[in-house]
Amino acid sequence: MTGGFQPYDALMSLFREFAALPVAFDWAEKDSKTTRGHPRQRRGIRPDMKRYSAFAIAREALRHHTGWERAWRSPEPKKKYDAIIVGAGGHGLATAYYLGKNYGIKNVAILEKGWLGGGNTGRNTTIIRSNYLQDPSAAIYEKARSLYETMSQDLNYNVMFSPRGVMMLAQTQHEIRGYKRTAHANKLQGVATEFISPQRVKELVPIINIDGPRYPVLGALWQPRGGTARHDAVAWGYARACSAMGMDVIQQCEVTGVRTEGGKVIGVDTTKGAIDCDKLGLVVAGHSGVLAEKAGFRLPIESLALQALVSEPIKPCMNVVVMANTVHGYMSQSDKGEMVIGGGTDGFNNYTQRGSFHHIEETVRALNETFPIISRLKMLRQWGGIVDMTGDRSPLLSKTPVEGIFVNCGWGTGGFKAIPGSGWAMAELMAKGHSPLTDEFSMFRFREGRFIDESVAAGVAH
Amino acid sequence: MLTLTCPYCGVSGEETEFHAGGEAHLKRFISGSTDAEFDEYMFLRENPKGVHFERWRHVYGCGKWFHAARDTNTLEVFGTYSAQVSEPPKEIKDKISAKRPGWSWRNFK
């Protein structure tokens, strides 16, 4: 048991959820004081959509939860949309959401060949942080992190953003220098981080073995407002909000072709027929290259398998997220109690969503050494996702050689944490033609020799 | 966990003996080439969901680089061959044609 926890207090707080309903609404109103109008309208959510709240749950409980409506509609595609987003993962849905919310562009379809949130959004280790070294990275990841802070309230869907803190261990002199450099950069970027001592690391992570012996912990870069969120909920919450704005989330609709005229996009062909559009956003992570090919251009990316695993659930023993880059492992404990562990990527192109086992071995080996209790836990499940890697391991948020087509991909192993910032910036890029958050992430930067390389300071890509 | 056969030492070994080295048969561009040519050489990699040609090194074995023809979607290995050629040998291309009719990759088919 972690110190000081009182089951009765916590239980009382649970009851409070039910008992203090009017208070809860008061709080909700306070959150929205900054702008005028009815809070639902401000959020762009249709007034007829049922709000989620403890009160709604209580009301539904009386009729055995038979009155809940669909979280998102299941529409047939229209003939034409102002904008089509291909890919109903977190990034695609967030792009659509901010197109509507920030720019009033609501005649939007989000096309998904499988099920929304079924790709990398639902396969990652849910880490959220913005302690990046390079200015463009820090800007977009910090934008994302700050949007995560209020996402549950914005979407009226609890995505369980948990700012429990993220630390990156320094286990060599080189890493100390690298993380101190990042801490300095973060200070100037407005990202709250600090370099902390080994003793502080041990206080925050009682299960860590800071003495090594192979790689003693020499300190850590600590971002107290980094954390995790419930990954599926992010996609579901955005989908619900997009649907409520009148957008069409169309699942099981594969894009089979991209139609252009005079170098400009006019629509897409899909398994549900042809659909016209003025603007097209390609936001399909691992399959971006395949889709770009259909549009007639090539992207500077390659697709690789990245793996992760979880242990069986145990009672809480680690409240923060720890990344140990020298030994290649990172770990957090989910709200369910599972230790969520990130593994490595294969070195070869792969679309199987299965990686090679030795990456799991290497990661677990390192974590057994860093967190000795792990040795007696069991791996419950391992899985893989396809990530797209660019030449500098940083994403592409960019115009393309085809007018009206925009890409958002190349997030490599770091996509989940960026979702709201990526959507926010991509929406601006699509609506206005440029965004300060995306300016540096052009797909043409490699030709100029301009890189956004995060691996430089202490070997941390993402 | 792939099994690859090194064409130089004949070992059929597990992936951990090898190092993946990216796309094969790249044409190098040097000083005097255009920005577009150099960009293509460095960054615009083939990324097919299907037949692919790539480089590997038998790093824990004989140390030799070689080429492999592999399907990135099924992980089938059509064959491995010398690193010192600028295009896949005919027998490998024929084998792929038999298994994946209509395939193409860059200028090869």
Add this chain to the structure above:
Amino acid sequence: MSTRLSSGGRLVNRAKQVSFTFNGKRMTGYEGDTLGSALLANDQMMVGRSFKYHRPRGIVASGVEEPNALVNLGQGARMEPNQRVTTTELFDGLTATSQNHWPSLEFDIGAVNTYLWRFLPAGFYYKMFMYPRAFWKHVYEPFIRQSAGLGKAPDAETLDADLYEHFHAYVDVLVIGGGVAGLQAALSAGRAGARVMLIEQTAHWGGRAPVDGGTIDGMAPGAWVEQAVAELSGMENVKMRPRTMGAGVYDHGYVLGYERVNDHKPGAKGVRHRLWRIRAQRIVSAGGAIERPLSFAGNDLPGVMLASAVRDYIVDYGVSPGDRVVVVTNNDDAYRTALAVKAAGLQVPVILDARPNGGGALAEAAKKAGIRVENGKGIAKVKGGKRVTGVAICLQAGEGSVIEEIACDAVAMSGGWSPVVHLWSHCGGKLLWDAERAMFRPDGAKPPTDQDGEGFVVCAGNANGAMTLDAVMADATLQGAGAAAELGFKGAAAGAKGEAEAEAPMAAVWMMPQGANIKLRMKSWLDYQNDVKVSDVQLAAREGYESVEHAKRYTTLGMATDQGKLSNINGLAILSYALNQPIPQTGTTTFRPPYTPISMGAIGGAARAEVFQPIRRTSLYDWHEAQNAYWEPVGQWRRPYCYPKAGESHHDAVTREINQTRNSLGLLDASTLGKLIVKGPDAGKFLDLMYTNMMSNLAVGKCRYGLMCNENGFLSDDGVVARMDEDTWLCHTTTGGADRIHAHMEEWLQTEWWDLKVYVANVTEQWAQFAVVGPNGRKVLEKLGGMDVSKETLPFMQWAEGTLGGVKARAFRISFSGELSYEIAVPASEGRAFWDMLLKAGEEFGATPYGTEALHVLRAEKGFIMIGDETDGTVIPQDLGLDWAISKKKTDYIGKRGQERIHMVRPDRWKLVGLETLDGSVIPDGAYAVDEGKNSNGQRNTQGRVTSTYYSPTLGRGIALGIVRDGPKRMGEVIEFPKTDGTSVKARIVDPVFYDKEGAKQNV
């Protein structure tokens, strides 16, 4: 009550009693028991609490599919949470405690959730706990976290007392599963001559067949199993391994086997678990089938068990789960349980057969035995609190009106069987829906494929959908022989013939009763551990979570530690009905390894403590350690950072080492520096391509500093190159660069310039190399004697070969400190002896070994760059003022084209300068120099950063190297470096060479 029967139990040895404790209570069992059978024998019906509602949970199964009965097993350094009691072999002294309750199993405060259940449907947390915002982190989440989780976390300060290892095995045919199907498949493949390995997850061969009856080749299955095991044991080409589970099937026939070597005898010699890394040409998956529960209200109460499990406990362990066992089924197999219960002298008040027309021969046998059989009936509701007290009976076709109530203390349920298709599916094998038998089974036409594009997994027996003993034996013979034949092993003999009672067709029953109302559906459990009910899946469908993945994630169905072995198919069927679509259209979730959880210890294997990762050691490693060196890991090498003496801080030690080196004599173990021999008629040409500067025109006997870039133009390594003879060069690399640069050279030679006649050899470790540095450096070498190291014979940037102190040596006149300096290379086997001579000869000069930190400061004082400090993968040589080392004459070198790109030639790139703080302090590591204003993202603009920053004992002040926008043209300007504490430090831009700019000290 559950109890031990007076006789029976084919797996237990009643002569050997074993004692153990559960929740501190002492209990006894027999050798051969599982912890599960022993708990039941002690009437410990309730063994845990569910995840969400904290409802009482009892043992429901007898094998790996058990979702409920998980315990904390053992203590201290051998404590392990979440151990399944049904797969834990009992041993003397075993201690177990139940999980997920507070304060006790019997009285659990968390069980209040069970009264709030109405408010906690699937996904409730997505809809609430949002306001006020801060409450999530501080109130709601802590509560949710505390109530989640299952087992205890092992103690943080106690190291795992057990050891683990890996083993690599290569076989023609791997048979997974040691039931009769696996045994027969192994026999067929083995007799054909294939190299066979047969693994079985339990300690016993034969699987369920001995419990289920029938005959094989006219024998009782148990007798046939004995005979088969005997034959297999005698075959040279067959290896058998019990207690070894097929954990995962990976690409190209790679299989993980998880052997629990010592779990049943903790503390025994050797390893606890062994992870088998098996490469199989063909895999026969014979993992059997798993019985499905039925979904009726109250099906989660302790005492409700799978019919097959009830039978197992009676037949295998002589344990009765109850005196009065109601059987409820949709198929014939459960009648075997009724008969077994009856045969054990216990009562079966009724068999409820949901099929309107009931069963076949087995049903007749039950009736003949005097058991009441009710066709077309089901359970409306199970009665009881912490255990079953009775059932309410209803019509299966109805909505749940109670016809009759019957008292009982156990319910044996069977909803049909699901083949274990996990291993088939791990690597992409496809499934087809067998509507007649209501199960997914492998689609033999769509197997997972291997490196040759061939199917490499087949399933046999139950796992292949062959459900009766005759079909099982025939299928296993076929699959085993077929797998071998595909590899060219032909001529397998005929297999054994199985016979069993004919069975009437089963009928799919996904809800009981068929028209169960919402109140019943809200109490019909699908996933016992995660508390997912029929109503939850229906809610998910209603809310649009329609894909099987959505429904799974929204409800958490199948995400518990059993990964849905009991719940997935039932849940899937409920979802399909809710969506009004056929089951195959809904599809399954993806099967992922491992089949059941495997220990992290096993995954890591032997790699812990001293063999966690290799430590690379120089010939002086022991000496450094004896000198109390403070180690710095550099790649896998360990190098002394400094040598603190008693009472000295690291800073003090570094200062002393620097001062002594500058003033008299310092010694450095530089053995880790890379040394590559490059030889051949085209070696010069090749090196001109590898380095930015010319190497082909280096004279024999001379040294030259060289830079290497990657194709992007970024500086990647540096070092001194010495020309050995007409066609041989020796290239020094950085410590981290030796293997990397060797590989880099081989890559270019093999894949781009294969026409060049050049050989490269990495001789880094052949030589121990020591820097002898300081004004007395020459004197000490002269004392050793053997070769002329005078300025005249061996001037700066030359090298010579000879002997020193009787040892074969190469002396390089190079300096990374600005002092008179030699690097002496001697054969590694004589490194330590030579070092001892140096120390002895240097004694009179106060010879002082120095570490990497002093090395860094010495070079920074001199303005020498360090790869990894001044470079970070984004810096080109031109940024560091190294244009002099870039040949303008060459048309090509690696990186040249990259450096011509527009961003690389911008005039405002950050370039190397020296930095001197105005107040003499040391600029913090990693500090940036700020510029006016902010960028469009609101970030403070910057104009440079420090790359190396030290206190210089030589100058008595802080010095730094850094890169600053257009820096070299801004000498004398003062720029500001904010610190992370809010203050800042000002520094003047100066020349990067702080010490002896003329080189007077090194050129002596």
Add this chain to the structure above:
Amino acid sequence: MSKAVSALAGAKASVLVAIEERGLQGMITLRGDFASAAFKKAVKSVLGVDLPGQRAVAVAGEKAVAWMSPDELLVMVPHEEADAVVEALSGALKSEHHLAVNVSDARAVFRLSGKDALVREVIAKVAPVDMAGFGPGQIRRTRISQVAGAFWQPEAGVLDLVCFRSVAQYVFDLLKVSAMEGSEVGHLG
């Protein structure tokens, strides 16, 4: 030379099998064109053996030649003779493009001896190699857990393993752990 010491100075361990660091062993990396008659002749004349075939080891008394790659041999001679043999090879190959270099001190050699099945099982724990299909006459370069290595069997029940000198302690420790009492596998016997 008397002052020369091998990486672990002849460390020994007696566990399931006997493990011994073999002390100083002369080793030469020889690269050249195997197809060239002059190369074959030089090997034969200096070392007294024919060029070994792919992944084979040829032994002649105290000398042995192992096939390392299509253009690389590992020549084994007594430690003190290594420099002389390098010179002899270089002399014999004067007109050929080749590389001969003494790497004796860059290596460590271990000998495992005992019951043949156990010796091979110890290796099967640390190397991804089919040890059932391995035997005398062959050499296999591979991964020894986390480092590079190569091994061959001079005869049944004996196995020699070579690795880099810097990781000798790691390999020794690894072999000891893999051969600890009670860890017999019983798979290759």
